[in-house]
Amino acid sequence: MTAAAPLATGRARPVRLARPRLAVDTVTFAIEGGRLKCYLVQLKRGLVGGKWAFPGGLVGRGELLDDAAHRELAAATGLNGAYLEQLFTFGDPSRDPIAHVVSVAYMALVDTPCRVSACCAKYAGAQWCEVAALPPLAYDHAIVAGYALKRLRAKLEYTNIAVHLLPPSFTFAELEELYAKLLERPLDRRNFRRRIMAAGLLRPLGRMRYGAHRPATLYAFAQRSLQMIEML
Amino acid sequence: MTAAAPLATGRARPVRLARPRLAVDTVTFAIEGGRLKCYLVQLKRGLVGGKWAFPGGLVGRGELLDDAAHRELAAATGLNGAYLEQLFTFGDPSRDPIAHVVSVAYMALVDTPCRVSACCAKYAGAQWCEVAALPPLAYDHAIVAGYALKRLRAKLEYTNIAVHLLPPSFTFAELEELYAKLLERPLDRRNFRRRIMAAGLLRPLGRMRYGAHRPATLYAFAQRSLQMIEML
DNA sequence: CCAAAAGTGTTGGCTCTACACCCATGA
DNA sequence: TCATGGGTGTAGAGCCAACACTTTTGG
Numbered sequence A, B: 001m002t003a004a005a006p007l008a009t010g011r012a013r014p015v016r017l018a019r020p021r022l023a024v025d026t027v028t029f030a031i032e033g034g035r036l037k038c039y040l041v042q043l044k045r046g047l048v049g050g051k052w053a054f055p056g057g058l059v060g061r062g063e064l065l066d067d068a069a070h071r072e073l074a075a076a077t078g079l080n081g082a083y084l085e086q087l088f089t090f091g092d093p094s095r096d097p098i099a100h101v102v103s104v105a106y107m108a109l110v111d112t113p114c115r116v117s118a119c120c121a122k123y124a125g126a127q128w129c130e131v132a133a134l135p136p137l138a139y140d141h142a143i144v145a146g147y148a149l150k151r152l153r154a155k156l157e158y159t160n161i162a163v164h165l166l167p168p169s170f171t172f173a174e175l176e177e178l179y180a181k182l183l184e185r186p187l188d189r190r191n192f193r194r195r196i197m198a199a200g201l202l203r204p205l206g207r208m209r210y211g212a213h214r215p216a217t218l219y220a221f222a223q224r225s226l227q228m229i230e231m232l
Numbered sequence C: 001c002c003a004a005a006a007g008t009g010t011t012g013g014c015t016c017t018a019c020a021c022c023c024a025t026g027a
Numbered sequence D: 001t002c003a004t005g006g007g008t009g010t011a012g013a014g015c016c017a018a019c020a021c022t023t024t025t026g027g
Helices: A065-077 A141-158 A172-183 A189-198 B065-077 B141-158 B172-183 B189-198
Strands: A021-032 A035-042 A056-058 A083-090 A101-109 A125-130 A202-209 A216-221 B021-032 B035-042 B056-058 B083-090 B101-109 B125-130 B202-209 B216-221
Touching: A021 A065, A021 A141, A035 A065, A035 A172, A056 A065, A065 A083, A065 A101, A083 A141, A083 B083, A101 A141, A141 A172, A172 A189, A172 A216, B021 B065, B021 B141, B035 B065, B035 B172, B056 B065, B065 B083, B065 B101, B083 B141, B101 B141, B141 B172, B172 B189, B172 B216
Parallel strands: A021 A101, B021 B101
Antiparallel strands: A021 A035, A021 A056, A035 A125, A083 A101, A202 A216, B021 B035, B021 B056, B035 B125, B083 B101, B202 B216
C-alpha cells in the first residue's frame, strides 16, 4: 500500500503536482508448510482498488521510519516487534498512478505465519502467498518483492538472519530445508552441518524432538542479534 | 545539506509538525594524492549555518530520486553523469534540528577531483576533505559518511566499482594502492595481480607509462558497467 | 652504475567437495 | 521387522597465502 487514504488535501492543487509524500511498505516473509510465503493485502480504494500489494502507508509527522514500518505491519497483521530491515527507497513519481509517493521498502521476517490476525478495516483482504506464485501486484511492488527476496537470500549466506524465520527450537533438518528452499539448490547434509557448526551459529538444546522416526536433537541459534559469519 | 532553503511555508503551522519533507544527500568520493577524500560544502543559513555537510536538497515535484541526487551533485560540484548509488534512507525526525526532513543518501564516485568547479551560491564554501579526518558534520552526516565508506569498501571486494575512482588508464601499482588504502591492509603484489587478472577485471592497453624508473604497462577496466566478481 | 619501481612462480597448508553407510525410533 | 528420516568421516582436488629475486629504466 502506498497512496494516502485521503488523497485530496485541503488545497486545490492537483495531487500529482504536490510535494512528494513519504510512505513505507513492508514485505513480510515467513515459512509455512515448508514454503516461503509473503503477506499480501488487497487494496480497497482508488485506481488500484482490488489489487494486491504489500501493506504500507504514509509516514506520520515526527515519526521514525522504522516506527512507521512497525506500525503499518502491526496494523495489517497484528504482529508486534517483528524483525524489520530497511531495503531500498523507491521514488519513481509514476510508481503510484495517483500521486507522487516515495516509498521506503522494508523486509520483515516472521516465524509464526499462523498467528496473524485477520486484516484490518483498511484493506479488503489479506493472504499469505507463495513467493514463487505471486499475483500481479499494485504499484512497483513486483520489483520490491524481487529486491526483498534477493536481500534475504544474500543475508542467509553471511548472517544468522534465519533466526527470524524459525521457531525458538528446531531440528537440523528444518534449518537445512530452509536454506535449500531459499537458495534453490540442494545442500550436502554433512558439509552443511559442518559449516553451520563451525560458524558457531547454533547451540544444541538438551532436548529431542520425537516423531514418526528416529528423534532429532533440537537446536536454537546462539544469538538472536545479527551475527556476521562466513559460510556457504 | 538537508533543510529546505525557505524553511517557513505559507501556512502558519510550525515546520516541526508538518509532513516529512524528502531530500537527497550525496557523499562523493575521489582519490586525490593517493588519499581517499570526500566532498563537503559549508552551509549558509539557519541553525546549521557554518557547519560542513554533504551537498543535498529537497526532491522536486515529480522528480526521480536519482535525478534529484544528480541535480544536487551537479549544483554543488559542476559534475554531470557521475556514478551514483543509493545507500540508505535516514528518517529520524530529529536529524535536522529545524524540520522533519527524511534524507535518501547516495554515494557518488568521481575520478577527477580537480575538475570540480567552485561551489555554487547555495553554499558558503566547499572542499575536498580526507575521509580519515572529517570535521564535525551537520545533521546525521557523520553516520551517513560511515555508511558510505562501509559500502564502498564492501563493493571493492566483489565488484569492479573501482572503475569509477580511477582514470581511464592506470598502472597496476595504482590499482593496488587504491585497494590497499581503502581496505586499510597491505596486499601481496603477486597474489593481488593474479586475482584481479583471474577475475577478468582488466584489459591491458598496448601502452606504457614512462616515469622516473622502469615503465609500467597501462590497463583499463574491461567493462565500465557493474560487474560482480569473487576476489580478495 | 646505482636507485627505484615493475614484474614474475612455486610450494605447503588448508579448505572444500564429493560421497555411503549405520542408527534410532514408531508403527 | 521394516520404513523412514537422523546422524556421522574421509580422501582427493583445488585454492590461497606466504615468500624473494630479476628486470628495466632514468639520473
